[in-house]
Amino acid sequence: MELPNHSPVNFIFPNDHEITWSLLIVIYPYITGLIAGAFVVSALYKVFKIKEFKCIEDFALVAAFCFGLFAALPLLAHLGQPQRALNIFFTPHASSAMSIFGYVYGSYMILLIIELWLVYRPYFILKVNATEGLEQRLWWLLTLGVTIYNPDSAKLDNKLEVFLAGIGIPWACALHGYVGFIFGSVKARAWWATPLQPLIFLLSAIVSGMAILLIMYTFIKWRQGARYDFVMIKKYATILWAVFILDFVLEILEVIFAAYEKGHHWSLIGPLLKGPLFETYVIGQLLILSTIPFFLLGYAALVDVKEKSLLYLANIGSFLLTLQVLLMRYNVVIGGQMVAKSERGFVKFHWDFFSGEGVLVCVAIFVMPFITYYVISQFIPIFEEEEDEITKPVERQARRFRRSLRENR
Amino acid sequence: MANPTPYSHLYRLGLVLITGLVLFMMIMIAQTPASWNYEVWYRGDALVEMKSIPIVYGGNESCVECHADEDEEMAEYAHKLLNCEGCHGPLTLHVQDGEKTADAVGKSDWQCLNCHQAQISNPLDYPQFPGDISKHENIKKNTLCVKCHAPHDPALSEEDEDEAMFEF
Amino acid sequence: MRELIPGVNVTDINDIDSKSRREFVKKALSGSALMLLVYAPGAAALHGRGTGWKQMSTEHRYAYVIDIHACIGWGGCIRACKQENHVPDNMFRTWLERYVITEDGEVYVDSPDGGLKGFPPLNDEIQSKTSISFFVPKMCNHCEHPPCVQVCPVGATFKSPEGFVLIDHAHCIGCAYCVQACPYGARFYNTEIGKSDKCSWCYHRVQDGKSPVCVEACPTGARKFGDLLDPDSDVAKILAGRQWAVLKPEVFTSPTCFYISLPHEVV
Incomplete structure (x- = not known):
């Protein structure tokens, strides 16, 4: 294996033998990315008026919220002193990207919760009036005690929703751009330190968020036996394809630029990509998981494909893209730490399954948003088309109510 | 409840947010260490605490307190520059509170x-x-x-x- | 002594009059005020917040000097540091490296157990083709612009007024961002206490009037520690000779650990 700076021996500083940021830090930007991606989908309808996405705007918002709840959990699990985690908020060091992330993330979650609350407020009010006892108290709490729906407030809420979605887009972008900044600003890590890093993280976040939403959508509709909205899927695949092209261009641009420049950067990254990252980066991320979805989604977007084929194309493409982004997070986070600070060797990464930072914990954290989504979906209606299957009259009433509100917009 | 105005839920939301913010600020103030230095951004007491970490290696000046003769001899020897504890082990493994606890090594x-x-x-x-x-x-x-x-x-x-x- | 510390850039030698420098500072400050309004964290980062010691009065400005020529690689400094600072196995607040540069320009580097037990002699094959070989003591550089301090999210690591870069273990959350940010591998994640850890220049000893334990342990004077504000100190005299170098100058951290006779192969 070729080592950086033509070193004949793999020399690593004695403190550098362990990869300090392990798999938990791989899924942290991954889950954070899913929030940004999901939020952008809901905003595409609200702000950019892409009418095909009307049927998934609430779904995207709820999904973003579920991912948001668990975005900071990997970080917390990784901390040596998790009981002091709130120090990030109490004594925030303004020059630290990580501490500012705490505030960006916190405020973004508040924005997301307000947006969700406005969307579901009519439903909460209905529930208060249709339930009794403890259940009623809980729904009452969610209405903040305003249990009568004033039709004038519907228009107001609507405007506010659009406004929040509008500022939510730059906020979501800032959220994930900041994750890229956390890595990109570390000059000690050649593979991280590029000004493109925030942009790459942002675009890949949108790709992964959109991709995973489509898979969730298909899965939910399949389980419910409901019909798929193929017009939406077509549009969705097209936008996903376009965002992925942008994402991929930036990813590859960074490497090509460094390779052509042949500077200090490349003296470390070149051997890294030819050596320890060859399988996961060149073969996995670039050749397999980028090329195939590019053609699948491109076909779905450009050619007039039939319903079933469209569904398969879009979903297989999306699934591969979720893997592509996951692998990209791995390649960045772990790959960056593989370049030894001695600039004369590579640090080996040890796969770990059962330890506190192992695969098992990561999988456990990663399924939590989906479980949360399932639980939430038991309490609030997420898809409008569910109306036919809904038996409870209250919920049917809520549907009609919300739909009439929408039509009044 | 009385018929709400179109804004009443927003007022309440605002109240919740402001209460939350005030609570957060109060916790933040309570949780910021008293000796916090806002200029350099660190806990001032940290320096005091670090200062009081016990010393393990006493340095040659601590050896001289008991071994003045050896020290005088050493002044002419080739090994005069050496740190006694480098060969004989640290002070605290040899002496505690002025009493010899173990032989020095070498x-x-x-x-x-x-x-x-x-x-x-x-x-x-x-x-x-x-x-x-x-x-x-x-x-x-x-x-x-x-x-x-x-x-x-x-x-x-x-x-x-x-x-x-x-x-x- | 301040101008001996790297990082002062002037475009023209004639620029070094205090008036134009003051004006430059003024301009920079007014610019930063505007930036602060727009983007406080960015501005803070640009102006090196977290190294505010410059505004504080201080009687000492410590520096460390390592003489490559004098080091014999015996490892006593490493052993002393381990005991003095209770450093766990396989983690190092200071360590030794052995460089071997062959006649064909190949660079062999090793550091068995950080040089804790000295170095076994090189094998004959490498010895026969060696052009030059030497030991390099390494440790925290106590940078003037420490990237580790910049990234700490909670202010648990900081530059003290006297030049020490320290970790407040009672405030550290153990995120290890500082470990990532250090270009020198001087910081490590101490798994025994679940916090970041590194060389403190033996703050507790220095405040007690002693030298850092590695300096104390060094039999050949390869490690020196002293006060830059005292013109008679060893380090002040050595730096006045201007024959020093620092590690990785390209990352602009302005270390205050200075090396004498440092070959350019050393990273």
Whole structure:
């Protein structure tokens, strides 16, 4: 294996033998990315008026919220002193990207919760009036005690929703751009330190968020036996394809630029990509998981494909893209730490399954948003088309109510 | 409840947010360490605490307190620059609260070779020994370095050398 | 002594009059005020917040000097540091490296157990083709612009007024961002206490009037520690000779650990 700076021996500083940021830090930007991606989908309808996405705007918002709840959990699990985690908020060091992330993330979650609350407020009010006892108290709490729906407030809420979605887009972008900044600003890590890093993280976040939403959508509709909205899927695949092209261009641009420049950067990254990252980066991320979805989604977007084929194309493409982004997070986070600070060797990464930072914990954290989504979906209606299957009259009433509100917009 | 105005839920939301913010600020103020230095951004007391970490190595000046004679002798020896504890172990393993708790260590070949085994990486004018006793000038028998070289005063005069030759 | 510390850039030698420098500072400050309004964290980062010691009065400005020529690689400094600072196995607040540069320009570097037990002699094959070989003591550089301090999210690591870069273990959350940010591998994640850890220049000893334990342990004077504000100190005299170098100058951290006779192969 070729080592950086033509070193004949793999020399690593004695403190550098362990990869300090392990798999938990791989899924942290991954889950954070899913929030940004999901939020952008809901905003595409609200702000950019892409009418095909009307049927998934609430779904995207709820999904973003579920991912948001668990975005900071990997970080917390990784901390040596998790009981002091709130120090990030109490004594925030303004020059630290990580501490500012705490505030960006916190405020973004508040924005997301307000947006969700406005969307579901009519439903909460209905529930208060249709339930009794403890259940009623809980729904009452969610209405903040305003249990009568004033039709004038519907228009107001609507405007506010659009406004929040509008500022939510730059906020979501800032959220994930900041994750890229956390890595990109570390000059000690050649593979991280590029000004493109925030942009790459942002675009890949949108790709992964959109991709995973489509898979969730298909899965939910399949389980419910409901019909798929193929017009939406077509549009969705097209936008996903376009965002992925942008994402991929930036990813590859960074490497090509460094390779052509042949500077200090490349003296470390070149051997890294030819050596320890060859399988996961060149073969996995670039050749397999980028090329195939590019053609699948491109076909779905450009050619007039039939319903079933469209569904398969879009979903297989999306699934591969979720893997592509996951692998990209791995390649960045772990790959960056593989370049030894001695600039004369590579640090080996040890796969770990059962330890506190192992695969098992990561999988456990990663399924939590989906479980949360399932639980939430038991309490609030997420898809409008569910109306036919809904038996409870209250919920049917809520549907009609919300739909009439929408039509009044 | 009375018929709400179109804004009443927003007022309540605002109230919740403001209450939350005030609560957060209060917790933040309570949780910020009292000695926090806002200019440099660190906990001022940290320096005080770090200052009081107990010392393990006392330095030669602490050895002199009991071993003044050895210190006086050392002034002329080749090893005069050395740190006593480098060979004899740290002060706190030897003395606690002014009382001797254990013997100081010393006198093994490993300790001599640790510095004087020939290394291509060492300065050229540094006294070095090949490490293998059979390569020692005039000496073929396996023995301890300290038999001939007093650890405090390792240099041998010509007479010493003759005497040493006689012994082996 | 301040101008001996790297990082002061002037475009023209004639620029070094205090008036134009003051004006430059003024301009920079007014610019930063605007930036602060727009983007406080960015501005803070640009102006090196977290190294505010410059505004604080201080009687000492410590520096460390390592003389490559004098080091014999015996490892006593490493052992002393381990005991003095209770450093766990396989973690190092200071360590030794052995460089071997062959006649064909190949660079072999090793550091068996950080040089804790000294170095075994090189094998004959490498010895026969060696052009030059030497030991390099390494440790925290106590940078003037420490990237580790910049990234700490909670202010648990900081530059003290006297030049020490320290970790407040009672405030550290153990995120290890500082470990990532250090270009020198001087910081490590101490798994025994679940916090970041590193060389403190033996703050507790220095405040007690002693030297850092590695300096104390060094038999050849390869490690020196002293006060730059005292013109008679060893380090002040050595730096006045201007024959020093620092590690990785390209990352602009302005270390205050200075090396004498540092070959350019050393990273």
